[in-house]
Amino acid sequence: MHTSFKSFVIRDWQPADRGAAADLIGKILADYGLGWEPEGADVDVVQVEQYYQSGEFWVVEQGGTLVGTAAYRPIERGEQAVEIRKMYLLPVARGQGLGRFLLGQLEGAIAARGFKQIWLETATVLKEAVCMYESAGYQQATGVETSRCDRVYTKSINQVS
Template identity: 55%
Template structure:
């Protein structure tokens, strides 16, 4: 299970009490890039974490700095191939970007995905999220086709080594 410490941050599994702070964080990051918060659409999975992540064999985590929620990330199984998941809702507050936290979080997620027997990771993003585009490309996610989320225009794929 993804859980741990990085610098002054704590990464832990999501609880129901995180629903509102996680939604606020994601909405604020989207607003930063003039993208809409869509709780009945593209962001419904954050409103219904149990249904989309927990009950499907995925997982959802939050990052805290002290008592403040500063990040989110999750994944759930998808049918885009054998043993595939989609990485979702990897957002960090602007105040905590640039310290290596995103890389640490991604590495923890990839390790958990691999531990659970999945091999292929898909992630959708938008070109306007230039930092995210660079981040995924830097971490060996390869451009692909088949975007399914209306506000996204890019999709990436990464195959993990077999264990």
């Protein structure tokens, strides 16, 4: 992956991004009163190579500074399904359509690889994310697996626009 949106560059994660990506996600979680869990829910950020061998992990830069992340990986639940994970943007990158653009890019990459279903988990406190997912056609489901999350959504690939 290598594309741009306005002044943002979206590219594949590199090992040199590990610290900055972890710091960014930890900061955003803290801003919403959620905990950074490097040995739990966030182990995939610490061990990207292991967790995203069959998926993709992207970073978003602006002026050479990391301002966001987005990823997906295959999962067992659902039918030929993936889970969108680690979609986080710093405040400086919000409110410009970047989140919706990233979601569309993820959906396109997932569809191109032949997956049939997308799942994601989030927390009610992440109001902007909840709004974006619902307006993008994600349907609330049951079966939250991440302790800090209280919402799970799913979308069939044939619903991807």
